[in-house]
Amino acid sequence: MGLKSYLIGDRDDLSKNLRSNNDKRDTNRCCHSLHKRRKRRICIEYESNPEVINAIKDRTTKFFETQGRRPRLLVTKMGQDGHDRGFKVVASAYADLGFDVDISPMFQTPAEAAKMAVENDVHVVGASSLAAGHKSLIPALIEELKKLGGEDIVVVAGGVIPPADYDFLFEAGVAAVFGPGTPIPDSADRTLALLEKKYLG
Numbered sequence: 001m002g003l004k005s006y007l008i009g010d011r012d013d014l015s016k017n018l019r020s021n022n023d024k025r026d027t028n029r030c031c032h033s034l035h036k037r038r039k040r041r042i043c044i045e046y047e048s049n050p051e052v053i054n055a056i057k058d059r060t061t062k063f064f065e066t067q068g069r070r071p072r073l074l075v076t077k078m079g080q081d082g083h084d085r086g087f088k089v090v091a092s093a094y095a096d097l098g099f100d101v102d103i104s105p106m107f108q109t110p111a112e113a114a115k116m117a118v119e120n121d122v123h124v125v126g127a128s129s130l131a132a133g134h135k136s137l138i139p140a141l142i143e144e145l146k147k148l149g150g151e152d153i154v155v156v157a158g159g160v161i162p163p164a165d166y167d168f169l170f171e172a173g174v175a176a177v178f179g180p181g182t183p184i185p186d187s188a189d190r191t192l193a194l195l196e197k198k199y200l201g
């Protein structure tokens with residue numbers, strides 16, 4: 001059984017089918033309870049706050065009306081971080097909220113991510129980091145953006161980032177950090193507020 005089957009399977013089936021203690025230990029440590037809990041919570045938030053969702057959609061539409069295009073976000077994953085689920089969730093949620101969303105390939109170098117951001121003329125890059133590379137990769141991304149003339153592009157970060165590292169990232173130029181469990185509408189609200197301040201005055 002591959003990792004994909006672990007993730008999409010039913011928990012009871014998984015327990016029956018796990019081949020070895022190593023499989024069981026790794027899967028339990030890494031995936032199940034936390035992942036299932038978080039997935040459920042996102043759905044509830046999404047469904048239970050139509051006013052919040054509609055208010056954000058109205059604001060992205062207003063941004064479009066005044067700027068001629070929707071707020072454009074590149075969600076990227078850099079380095080050896082293979083956790084693709086979160087950044088896909090974030091990308092589709094932001095698209096639902098009225099952002100134009102680009103999603104990078106996995107395993108980008110900071111230079112590749114910066115090039116994509118500049119070429120696609122995005123307003124904001126969201127760097128998703130779950131594998132502890134945030135303190136090297138995200139400042140490197142900001143440096144690469146500067147080299148390519150993309151210093152105006154807002155950089156936000158999310159994923160498994162310990163609060164103790166937030167100030168380090170802010171000093172490197174990150175505008176906001178969204179740790180695990182941040183409701184996506186909250187992060188979209190904050191990201192949009194940064195763009196409204198910058199572009200709508």
Ligand code: B12
Binds near residue numbers: 125184188
């Ligand atoms: C599922 C999972 C896996 C799956 C990944 C499946 C997939 N296709 O993505 C598998 C089993 C493959 C896996 C593998 C590994 N994993 Co893992 N995994 C997880 C787990 C349980 C959940 C991650 C997830 O999908 N979360 C759901 C998404 C939606 O959340 P998210 O990405 O964090 O996004 C949220 C926020 O960032 C924020 N957010 C809100 N708005 C915005 C806006 C933007 C722009 C952004 C970016 C974010 C953001 O909101 C989102 C929702 O709350 C976490 C534990 C955890 N609590 O996070 C460990 C975890 C990330 N894994 C971990 C580890 C160690 C590994 C492995 C190294 C294990 C191993 N020994 O092999 C490998 C690494 C593989 C690799 N190359 O990277 C560690 C990382 C430790 C660290 N950072 O220091 C964690 C934290 C578990 C732990 N407690 O130790 N993992």
